[in-house]
Amino acid sequence: NHLGDWGTQxxxxxxxxxxxxxxxxxxxxxxxxxxxxYVKFHAEAExxxxxNDEARAAFAKLEQHDEESLALLARxxxxxxxxxxxxxxxxxxxxxxxxxxxxTERLCANIxxxxxxxxxxxxxxxxxxxxxxxxxxxxxxxDRAFALGAxxxxxxxxxxxxxxxxxxxxxxxxxxxDAHPPYAVRSTPWLSRAELAEIxxxxxxxxxxxxxxxxxxxxxxxxxxxxxxxxxxxxVGGVLSTLPSGYTMDEEVALLLDFFAARLGExxxxxxxxxxxxxxxxxxxxxxxLRR
Numbered sequence: 575n576h577l578g579d580w581g582t583q584x585x586x587x588x589x590x591x592x593x594x595x596x597x598x599x600x601x602x603x604x605x606x607x608x609x610x611x612y613v614k615f616h617a618e619a620e621x622x623x624x625x626n627d628e629a630r631a632a633f634a635k636l637e638q639h640d641e642e643s644l645a646l647l648a649r650x651x652x653x654x655x656x657x658x659x660x661x662x663x664x665x666x667x668x669x670x671x672x673x674x675x676x677x678t679e680r681l682c683a684n685i686x687x688x689x690x691x692x693x694x695x696x697x698x699x700x701x702x703x704x705x706x707x708x709x710x711x712x713x714x715x716x717d718r719a720f721a722l723g724a725x726x727x728x729x730x731x732x733x734x735x736x737x738x739x740x741x742x743x744x745x746x747x748x749x750x751x752d753a754h755p756p757y758a759v760r761s762t763p764w765l766s767r768a769e770l771a772e773i774x775x776x777x778x779x780x781x782x783x784x785x786x787x788x789x790x791x792x793x794x795x796x797x798x799x800x801x802x803x804x805x806x807x808x809x810v811g812g813v814l815s816t817l818p819s820g821y822t823m824d825e826e827v828a829l830l831l832d833f834f835a836a837r838l839g840e841x842x843x844x845x846x847x848x849x850x851x852x853x854x855x856x857x858x859x860x861x862x863x864l865r866r
Contacts, residue, residue: 583612585633588646589625590615601651608654644684648691656695659685659724663704664715671705682722689723698724702773703732703759705740705747709769713804716776720803726785729777731770732759776804779811782826788854789830792846796837809833827851827861 590611591600600607619625636643647655661681662674669675688696698719702712719727734741734751740762741751750760750767761767783789784807796806813833817825827847834843848864 584636585629585631586615586619586626587612588632588636588643589628591646597649604651604654644687647688647694650693652693653695654693656697657688658697658699660699661719662699662701663707663712664718665704665707665711667706668704668711682718685722685724689725695726696724697726697728698722699728699730701730701732702770703749703762703765705762706764707762708764709772712765712773713802716804717802720784727780728785729773729780731774732762733757734759772808775811775815776808777811778815779807779809782814783807783810789847789850791850791853792830792834792838792843795842795846796834799837801837806837823859824861824863828863831863 587608594614595611596607615625615629632643662672663669664678666675666678669678685696685698688694700716700719707715716729732740733756734749735757740747740749740759741757747763749762751757752760760770762770765773783793793806797803810830810833813829814826817829831840831843831847834847837843838846844864848860851861851864852858
């Protein structure tokens with residue numbers, strides 16, 4: 575039930591649901607009911623090949639977030655599906671260069687609608703190091719993606735695999751990248767090594783504070799003070815990157831308390847961190863820095 579990997583198979587489920595599905599049965603049996611629909615689709619498709627064409631068309635419509643598909647997703651049982659949306663960039667010139675030009679306003683509106691349903695786990699991907707994307711446009715795109723409120727925001731780095739244009743056309747794209755797989759980019763004509771290192775700190779902050787789900791209330795309070803998501807996550811990523819391998823929760827929380835106290839005041843930062851931890855830590859352990 576991960577849209578990013580299913581492709582036409584997801585379209586087959588849409589067609590099967592429309593033709594033979596029963597919402598009450600799916601809500602009761604969930605995966606078992608979907609598997610039964612999928613099996614029925616293949617049995618029927620052996621007799622009627624046009625069903626496969628319908629499935630391909632249904633998935634194409636879903637990729638375009640058409641109204642009918644969105645309405646169907648809004649009726650899905652909560653938590654049954656995960657949708658990974660490979661945005662990659664919001665910079666128009668970059669999207670044209672990688673042949674992924676789209677209506678970003680419509681894309682954002684549809685993502686916001688999916689998130690607001692609170693039925694589907696929405697995962698957004700951004701890629702750093704793409705052609706024509708500099709630090710200013712990346713920061714703007716990151717803040718735009720963060721504002722959509724997806725369940726996860728994955729920040730990755732371009733991999734210059736063998737055959738990739740930015741690797742093979744070195745005069746056009748004088749990039750540097752790791753000598754060993756997966757050949758992550760280290761600099762481009764638009765992003766210096768230092769700037770990509772800064773983006774890596776933002777990735778650290780996103781993973782530790784947002785994607786982990788552990789510190790979202792504290793982060794939200796700090797963002798409400800007006801600092802941009804990119805800048806605050808980059809700053810906190812820099813702080814957390816100083817932790818040694820095998821660090822303890824006490825060490826992490828002590829650094830976070832100092833960081834957020836400078837923005838929210840010590841008492842408020844302590845209360846928010848405590849709220850976050852008790853909401854996600856079944857052991858109810860209170861780190862030393864938060865004890866009164």
